[in-house]
Amino acid sequence: MKIASIETARLLRKRRFNEPTTAHYDPQGNLIERPEDGVDKCWNSPTYDATPNRKAYAAPTLALAQHWLREKKRFDVLVDREYFLGKVGKYYARIYRLRDGAMGETPKFRSYEKALEAGIMRALRAM
Numbered sequence: 586m587k588i589a590s591i592e593t594a595r596l597l598r599k600r601r602f603n604e605p606t607t608a609h610y611d612p613q614g615n616l617i618e619r620p621e622d623g624v625d626k627c628w629n630s631p632t633y634d635a636t637p638n639r640k641a642y643a644a645p646t647l648a649l650a651q652h653w654l655r656e657k658k659r660f661d662v663l664v665d666r667e668y669f670l671g672k673v674g675k676y677y678a679r680i681y682r683l684r685d686g687a688m689g690e691t692p693k694f695r696s697y698e699k700a701l702e703a704g705i706m707r708a709l710r711a712m
Contacts, residue, residue, distance in 0.1 A: 586646040587698045588616065589705070594642035596709040597650060604653055608644040616644060647701050654708050659683040662704040664697055678704025680711070 589597065591614050608618040645653070654660045661681040667674035675693035678700045682688075689711065691703040 586648045587702075588618075588644050588646055589650055590702065591642065591644075593650065593702060593706055593709070594644050596706065597645065597653075598640075598642050600658065600709055600712055602643060602645070602650070602653060604643070604645060604649060606643045606645045606649065610642040610644050612640055647698060647705065650705050651701065654705065655683075658708075658712060660708040660711070662701065662708055664700045664704065667693065676700035678707070680704050680708045682711070
């Protein structure tokens with residue numbers, strides 16, 4: 586599964602994402618992946634020192650971010666595909682706020698992953 590972009594990782598950190606991941610973004614924005622050797626070696630919580638320029642961000646997969654949004658923040662991000670007159674079109678995401686049923690929708694994208702990431706970003710901004 587695709588790993589979240591640096592922009593998504595920054596928003597996840599801002600919203601207090603703290604789940605075990607095997608990858609992180611260093612302070613320069615480079616993705617650093619680690620092998621899956623167990624939870625103790627995973628990048629669990631992003632750490633940083635006292636200077637704000639030295640932040641590191643956990644880089645979850647899009648599926649993990651989607652699951653975290655649903656379970657912890659009560660936002661459901663669902664990807665669908667437009668269908669018109671027997672033709673299949675582009676992907677888009679629908680965002681449901683589970684506590685009150687409010688709904689939003691993303692623009693259409695050619696790939697599932699881009700639509701999912703756009704939905705996650707929209708849900709994170711709506712918090």
